[in-house]
Structure formats: structure tokens, C-alpha cells
């Protein structure tokens with residue numbers, strides 16, 4: 001069940017993404033509000049609405065954003081934070097993944113509890129030194145919550161900006177992709193000298 | 200009237216309108232690769248035709264580059280969550296729904312899967328039609344000859360080239376089967392992946408050639424040339440450059456004034472009279488109201504998954520095991536084609552996200568070779584495989600690769616320097632690989648869901664591993680800095696739905712005769728991926744369309760002679 005096919009997710013990677021049952025149900029769901037979700041996100045992307053949270057509280061969003069920064073970090077190029085992945089995640093939980101929003105929240109609470117259990121007095125991943133934070137995340141990377149967070153961060157960084165993440169195409173430019181209606185040869189380094197024949 | 204309905208009306212084709220009670224000459228179920236060709240050919244030949252298509256009529260304006268809507272929201276009506284398809288590996292297992300992706304992927308829309316396919320258009324080779332004889336029997340499979348030869352199909356392949364629109368360079372493939380005419384258009388411009396693939400093949404002593412693609416490389420028959428946007432695979436073409444039946448055959452069928460393509464019409468049963476002849480089909484319109492469309496003959500072109508389902512749904516006292524299934528072959532011999540994937544990244548940018556998915560192919564391992572110790576053959580191409588979102592999800596193949604953090608980000612940023620070497624292989628016809636009705640799960644229309652039972656034959660697995668090894672050699676010989684393999688595993692998802700109503704001369708072992716008439720019902724025909732006797736080496740659609748051109752001619756002749 002693990003083959004990739006025509007750009008489709010393989011089961012392995014959806015499992016990797018979502019860590020089993022929770023993720024499967026999330027993905028099994030119809031996403032009834034998807035059309036509205038994208039309309040709202042489109043307006044935010046167009047600057048007609050300020051980026052606003054729907055489901056996550058400001059402190060929850062801050063924690064999810066901090067987590068997303070460990071998944072796709074910011075260095076000399078933008079990461080999940082600059083891409084606004086947290087807005088994609090919040091949008092998903094507000095609308096088309098709304099039935100699983102509370103499960104996500106429970107996961108976030110549990111994540112915080114685990115953190116405090118292993119690091120007394122610490123309530124946010126951003127309070128740890130980077131190496132400690134990474135070490136802690138390694139211990140929870142197999143949880144449904146982390147994997148769901150991973151999947152949504154990747155989508156929130158690389159999906160079409162219409163869904164609230166990948167702000168101004170920051171995720172795309174980070175990986176070197178550009179969405180255009182048309183291109184002309186040469187396309188890359190290796191075909192630079194290839195054009196001019198009958199093609 | 201709702202805006203959506205207005206839009207839909209506006210999009211309905213310009214063709215003729217029939218009423219349900221009008222007894223048309225032909226009712227065609229499905230407007231995909233085969234159905235579109237049949238509609239055009241029969242309408243142009245003077246027959247009255249109604250095409251019933253379960254999906255809506257989408258246009259260029261509906262197509263986007265939006266991966267999220269395509270694969271998460273399943274914007275081409277291929278949502279696994281409403282058709283309920285189930286999968287199991289063997290007949291002894293209980294099948295279950297894969298909620299993430301349906302086992303049988305196809306587009307429910309006017310034009311069918313020709314709308315969102317990648318458009319690789321290989322002809323089968325003469326050997327594909329005769330491997331029962333050339334290779335002999337394979338334990339665990341029913342490898343047999345086709346009742347027709349390559350030479351019989353050649354004129355229709357040429358029709359596909361010229362009337363549907365295929366670009367390529369004749370003579371460039373050293374193994375190319377005889378062709379009566381060159382391609383009507385030159386190949387698409389080579390991409391960096393093609394140049395590197397050529398280099399890798401050359402180093403290995405093999406021959407890469409320009410990929411034959413059902414895509415316009417220049418303006419053709421009123422359509423624009425491809426603008427290299429890069430979103431063919433899985434997406435509809437906004438430029439009408441991809442030669443789907445939606446932009447080629449279907450408008451031409453409608454412009455005869457004799458053909459109506461009726462979208463949002465989901466056929467749920469084939470009607471049979473007491474004499475054992477079909478009188479038409481029952482279908483549900485968008486509001487799920489049932490209608491009966493009458494016709495003198497019915498052609499099923501609903502694809503290799505839906506055609507057998509319809510036959511099973513149409514069981515009766517006369518046909519207790521499914522309509523036209525006296526042979527028991529309906530739904531059997533399902534063939535997926537194997538796939539293997541090797542990733543490769545290079546020093547400089549390739550920018551594979553630009554332009555069509557594939558520009559170079561090789562057929563050096565097309566023929567089965569006893570020296571390998573197993574049956575099978577295949578072709579290899581160079582391509583982009585992932586758009587950004589799924590590149591992030593699984594572009595790197597191995598589970599051990601970093602999947603978050605700064606090392607993951609480093610891999611992500613290899614995107615413009617990466618390409619894939621993609622192998623496509625034979626699948627043996629195995630009787631237990633099948634489409635049946637699921638006894639428990641129903642689709643949202645209330646009908647039993649498709650159940651897919653599939654396990655690759657051991658020779659299929661060997662062939663995949665063999666071709667993946669060759670792919671690695673090509674990537675390394677091309678000078679890749681990093682090469683990675685995506686695991687070769689037994690398949691449980693496919694976009695190639697082949698063999699489930701196989702053609703043959705013997706009514707005891709096949710469903711349709713060489714003219715696509717079912718052995719059991721004289722005025723019921725089947726032409727689509729289900730007609731194939733063997734799988735080819737991937738890229739079956741050129742052959743499906745060639746069969747449809749041929750079928751239309753044979754069926755039309757019979758109708759004119761009053762033999763239907």
C-alpha cells in the first residue's frame with residue numbers, strides 16, 4: 001500500500017503525516033465548508049481582510065506557529081512562519097476540518113503537558129533552547145498530533161495561497177517553484193543549448 | 200434558476216437535444232477516452248447518438264493549478280468518499296474503503312480521464328498482441344493472444360495521431376512499430392530531465408527518444424499550442440492543448456447536429472427485453488430522478504472499473520451472474536500496469552515544474568526477454584512527478600530521510616534540481632484480480648460500490664524491480680548527485696483500468712468479440728479500457744482510442760447492414 005502514484009499521497013506518507021486513526025478519519029471526512037473557507041482565505045490573501053484566527057486562541061496559535069517553525073524552520077530563507085502556515089491550519093480547523101478541531105486542541109494540550117512533565121516549569125516549546133526543543137520533539141514525533149501538525153504545516157507552506165497559508169507564495173519561492181500560466185524554453189540549465197532544432 | 204444551473208446550461212454542448220423516449224441509434228455510456236471517439240465517429244457516420252456522462256461538463260475556466268483542491272477536495276468528481284470503492288489484496292480478505300485515495304482513480308467529467316491524464320501516448324508494439332504465442336503460458340496468469348493484430352490496428356493508431364492530435368518524431372524510437380504516417384506535430388521542446396535522461400541512456404548504450412504526447416506542440420486543428428505551464432498530470436489543461444476528448448472529439452461529435460452529450464446522467468442499469476436485446480439504459484439525473492433513455496443499441500465506455508460494475512448491476516434472470524457474463528470473465532483480468540520511481544537531483548537547476556511532464560522515453564526493455572527469467576517488459580521516461588505540496592509530503596522516497604527540521608528543509612529546496620526516472624511495466628492478466636460489487640459498502644447513490652481485488656503477479660514484481668534497477672543506472676550515468684528509490688511494493692491504487700471485459704473469439708473465455716459486440720447480447724457493445732486483452736507497458740490510452748476508432752467503424756458497418 002505504499003506506492004506513490006501520479007502525485008497522489010501514498011498511505012505510508014499519509015500515515016507518516018497523521019499517525020494513524022485520527023489522521024485517517026480527518027482525511028476520510030467530507031470537507032463541507034471548503035468553498036467558503038477558500039473564499040475567506042482568498043480575501044485575506046488579497047489583503048481585503050486582516051489575517052484573523054477563527055478557532056485557535058492567540059496563545060494556542062503561538063504554540064502551533066512555534067511548532068511549525070521546527071518543522072520548516074526559518075534560516076536565510078522563509079520557513080513555515082513567514083508562509084503563515086498557522087493561518088492555513090487555523091482556517092482548516094475553523095472550517096473544513098472543523099469536526100476534528102477539538103481533537104487537535106486535545107492533542108495540543110497533551111503536547112503541552114508532556115513538555116511540562118519533562119521540563120519542569122516550561123509551558124511552551126519556544127522557551128527551550130533549540131537543541132533541547134529538537135530533542136523533545138523527537139520523543140513526540142510519532143504522536144498523531146505531531147504528525148497532523150506536520151502535514152498541515154507542509155500544506156500550509158506549499159499549498160495554493162488561496163487557502164490562507166503560503167503567504168505571497170513564500171513557501172513556493174523557498175523551494176524554488178513559481179506558478180505561472182506560461183513558460184518558454186529553455187527551462188533549466190541542462191536544456192539551455194538544446195533548443196533550435198525541430199522541437 | 201440557480202447560478203450553478205445557468206452555468207451548467209451555458210456549458211452544455213451545442214449539439215442536438217433528444218428526449219428520453221426518442222429511440223436513438225446509439226446510447227453511449229461514458230464520454231471519456233473511448234466514449235468521446237465513438238460518439239464523434241458514429242455521429243459523423245450519420246447515426247443519432249446520446250452520450251450519458253455521470254460527471255459535469257467542466258471547461259478551461261474550471262481548471263487550475265491548485266493541488267489542494269485537486270487531490271484533497273477531489274475537484275474532478277473523483278472523490279473516494281462518495282463512490283465508496285473498496286480494496287482487498289486477495290479474495291479471502293474482507294475489502295475496506297481507503298478514505299484517502301480510491302483504488303480506481305478516474306475523472307468523472309465530460310471527457311473522462313482524458314481530461315486530467317498526463318498524455319503519454321505510446322502505441323503498443325506488434326508483440327503486445329501476440330504474447331500468448333510469443334511467450335507462452337505463465338503459471339498463475341491467462342496470457343493469451345489478442346484476436347486482432349497490430350497491423351489491423353495501425354490505421355486507427357494513425358487516426359488517433361492525426362484526428363486527436365499527437366506530437367512526436369517518427370523514426371526516433373529504434374523499436375518503433377511500423378507506422379503508415381509520421382506524427383502530425385513535432386515533439387514538445389526537450390526539458391532538462393530529457394537531456395539528462397538522454398545522456399544517461401547513451402552512456403548505458405540505450406536510446407532515449409522524444410516522448411509521443413497527446414499535446415499540441417504547435418497550433419493544431421483550431422487549438423492553441425501548449426504554453427508549458429507544467430500542470431498536465433492530474434489537472435485539466437487551461438489552454439485546450441492537451442488532446443482530451445473534451446476539446447477534440449466531443450465538440451466535433453456535437454457539431455454534426457446528431458449527437459447529444461448529456462452530463463450529470465449516471466447510468467445505473469442496462470435494460471433488456473424478453474428476447475435478450477437491450478432497449479436502452481436507466482440513469483439518474485442531477486436530482487437523482489430516474490430516467491430511461493431508449494436506444495437501438497447501447498455501447499458501454501464507462502472504463503475498466505465502471506463498465507463491469509454496470510454489467511453486475513444489470514443482472515437479471517437471464518443473466519444471474521451479471522449481464523453479458525455467460526463466460527464469467529466480466530470483471531476479471533484487471534490489469535493496473537506496474538510503476539517504479541527513482542528520484543535524482545543534480546548540481547544545477549532543471550526546473551522540471553515547467554512544461555509537460557515527460558519529454559524523453561526509452562523502450563530498450565519493452566520486449567519480454569527469457570534471459571531475465573520472468574515474463575514482462577516496460578518503458579522508462581524522465582519526468583516531474585510531484586507538484587510542490589506532494590513534493591513536501593513524499594518527494595524523497597525513503598522513510599529514513601529527514602522529514603522535519605533544517606535537514607528536511609534542505610531536501611525541500613532540492614526541488615528545482617530534481618527529476619524522476621519513471622518505469623512503466625506489464626501486468627499479467629490474472630483471473631482473481633478483479634472488479635466486483637462490494638457486498639456491504641454502497642456509494643452515496645445507494646448502489647453497491649466497486650470492490651477491487653488485486654495482487655501483482657510475482658513476474659510483475661520482478662519486472663518492476665528490474666526496471667527500477669535500470670532507472671537507477673540511467674540516473675547515475677546522467678551524473679546525478681543524489682539518487683533515491685521509492686520502494687517497489689504491491690499496488691493498491693491505479694489509474695489504468697484494463698482487461699475487465701476482455702476481447703476474444705471464444706464466448707466461453709471472453710466478453711466481447713473482435714468487433715466489440717458482447718457475445719451474449721447482440722445489440723450491446725463494450726469499448727474502453729476493459730476491452731484490452733493484455734496490458735501493454737503502461738500508457739494504454741492511445742490503444743483504447745485506436746480501438747474506439749476501429750470499433751466505431753465496425754459497429755457502424757454492421758448497423759448499416761442491418762446486422763444489429
Ligand SMILES: Cc1cc2nc3c(=O)[nH]c(=O)nc-3n(C[C@H](O)[C@H](O)[C@H](O)COP(=O)(O)OP(=O)(O)OC[C@H]3O[C@@H](n4cnc5c(N)ncnc54)[C@H](O)[C@@H]3O)c2cc1C
Nearest residue numbers: 229231232233253311312317318319466727728738739740
Ligand atoms: C492522473 C492520471 C494520469 C494518466 N496518465 C496517462 C498517460 O500519460 N497515458 C495514458 O495512456 N493513460 C494515462 N492515464 C489513464 C487514462 O486516463 C485512461 O486509460 C483512459 O482515460 C481510460 O479511458 P476509458 O475510455 O476506458 O475511460 P475514462 O476515460 O475513465 O472514461 C469513462 C467515462 O465514463 C463515465 N462513467 C463511468 N460510469 C458511468 C455511469 N455509470 N454513467 C455515466 N457515465 C459513467 C466516467 O465518468 C468517465 O467520464 C492517466 C490517468 C490518470 C488518472
Ligand code: SF4
Nearest residue numbers: 425426428429431436
Ligand atoms: S503544460 Fe501544456 S498541455 Fe500541459 S496543462 Fe500546461 S498548457 Fe496544457
